[in-house]
Amino acid sequence: MNKYKETFGIDISKDVFDVHGNKSGHNQYKNDESGFKMFLKELPINSLVVMEATGYYHYRLAQYLYKNGVIVSVVNPLSVKRFIQMKLAKVKTDKSDSKAICEYALINEVPLYNALTDVQIECLQLFRLMDVYIKHRTATKNKLHGEEVLGIPSKNVYRSLKRNKKHLDKEIEAIELKLLSLVKQDGQEQLTLLTSVPGIGIKTALFLVVITDGFTKFETSSQLCSYVGITPTIRESGSSIRGRSRISKVGNKKLRNLLFLCSFNACKHNKACRELYQRIVNKGKSKKVALIAVGNKLLKQCFAIAKSGRPYDENHVSVLPR
Incomplete structure (x- = not known):
């Protein structure tokens, strides 16, 4: 009722x-x-x-x-x-x-809304603006490369593009510094803990702290993985349908993309992630599937570390709820 x-x-x-x-x-x-x-x-x-x-x-x-x-x-x-x-x-x-x-x-039982704090609001707006600037900078870099390939680029065009890239570099750097100062007000300890995980950079750590409200919005790592949309979905029915497993993609797209990028470094420097990647690839799965699994693993490591208050230890096996 x-x-x-x-x-x-x-x-x-x-x-x-x-x-x-x-x-x-x-x-x-x-x-x-x-x-x-x-x-x-x-x-x-x-x-x-x-x-x-x-x-x-x-x-x-x-x-x-x-x-x-x-x-x-x-x-x-x-x-x-x-x-x-x-x-x-x-x-x-x-x-x-x-x-x-x-x-x-x-x-249906619907989730109740918790208003964002003023700091969270500003951080999310800054992240969105930074994304816009990063896309513009990438387009500018591509245009610069295209002009260089021509062999005889126009000096006016080349200088204009260089000025634009320099301006975007400054804006992105300023936004990153502002984000860092805002999150440090309440989340300095969590930032330190999260960046101790091999593969997790400061940008991903910042975004994690902001969208999880210091990891208070989720009780288990599974809830967080579902929110991000980095959990696999199975497509099977009877004997005729045997679809490839995919991630759900119903969740926070930005964090999902950040974790995917982090997974490349994690495969090199994070022992658990490296072993997971090699195990999946050796089974004949694609490298992309393995990287997604690594992203899921990274998120669970971050959750365990944030909840326990202990820095990353490659020999420690988490006993936190999954």
């Missing part, structure tokens, strides 16, 4: 958000401060508000409601999509989606 007075499903877009209550039905509000206040004013006490994780759009409303004492849940949009598909729904509108989210929340 639902323990809340009323459950509301929200489908949010750039300008408006549609709301469906299991008792009050449909309504629509502006996606701004005035709309938030109006919705809050009409919201019954002890209600549950459920919305999909939709990047920037859901974030402001979730933070606003949470800070005003409302019970909020932010669910994976893929879960809701599968739920709608199972119902064989033929209509897809913002109104129907809000109703589907409400119905999903009524029959």
Whole structure:
């Protein structure tokens, strides 16, 4: 039985958000401060508000409601999509989606939302900006290489590209320093512990501390691996379907990519990861599959070390919950 007075499903877009209550039905509000206040004013006490994780759009409303004492849940949009598909729904509108989210929340146990701290908010924004600059710098490097291959590059073009790359280098360095200073305020000890793991660099350690809220959001390493989306999925059915195992990819894409890059170094310098990589490759599996498994192993090592408070020891076997 639902323990809340009323459950509301929200489908949010750039300008408006549609709301469906299991008792009050449909309504629509502006996606701004005035709309938030109006919705809050009409919201019954002890209600549950459920919305999909939709990047920037859901974030402001979730933070606003949470800070005003409302019970909020932010669910994976893929879960809701599968739920709608199972119902064989033929209509897809913002109104129907809000109703589907409400119905999903009524029959499933949804995770409760914890608002991000001001430090976490700034760190995540800095990470996103740094990603943009890194992509621009890579494109600039590729363009520089292309001009050099021509043999007779234009001096004006070449100088402009060099200036742009130099500027991006400075911006990225400044962001990294700012991130380090922010996380050090509360997470210096965890940063030191995490970077003791061979293969884990400071950037990955910073991101891990931020998105896990100092590893307080997860009780087991399996929960963290599922959140990141670096757990394997099996595709088998009867005798005819024997699909290749893949990672789920339902999770934090950025951290998944960081761990994949870290796995290259871990295969060289991390004893447990090196042995795991060699064992998988010797079984005839692809190197990519082996590297993904190493990324999973690295994440579990980080979890064990952060929870135990002890630095990496290649001879220590963790007994923490998996």
